[in-house]
Amino acid sequence: MQRRVFERIPVELTVRFYCYDNDYSGTVTNISENGMYICTNNMCFPFSPEFKIVIPLKAEMLNIPVKVRRITKTSDRYDGIGVEIMNPPRNYLDFVGEIRAKL
Numbered sequence: 228m229q230r231r232v233f234e235r236i237p238v239e240l241t242v243r244f245y246c247y248d249n250d251y252s253g254t255v256t257n258i259s260e261n262g263m264y265i266c267t268n269n270m271c272f273p274f275s276p277e278f279k280i281v282i283p284l285k286a287e288m289l290n291i292p293v294k295v296r297r298i299t300k301t302s303d304r305y306d307g308i309g310v311e312i313m314n315p316p317r318n319y320l321d322f323v324g325e326i327r328a329k330l
Contacts, residue, residue, distance in 0.1 A: 233259035236326055243281045260315060260323050266307045277313070284322065291319050
């Protein structure tokens with residue numbers, strides 16, 4: 228069994244993401260420097276394997292490029308997606324570092 232490079236941190240964070248010009252929202256339930264899991268509230272949609280997630284912060288909106296690594300599905304609905312952060316920007320790494328420091 229392969230171990231994660233970075234330990235995931237449990238969070239509850241609302242995010243938006245865009246696939247094929249469609250706007251979606253979800254809740255990040257765990258996050259790390261190189262990935263996150265997003266609950267998608269039983270959405271049914273075709274999606275690109277790569278897209279951007281928008282995380283609203285007080286001072287800015289983080290636009291994070293991601294790649295789908297895992298999909299969870301119940302019946303014909305997607306419950307969530309595990310994504311890898313592609314070339315994590317400094318402001319994202321700082322954001323995760325702040326969350327980790329509060330533990």
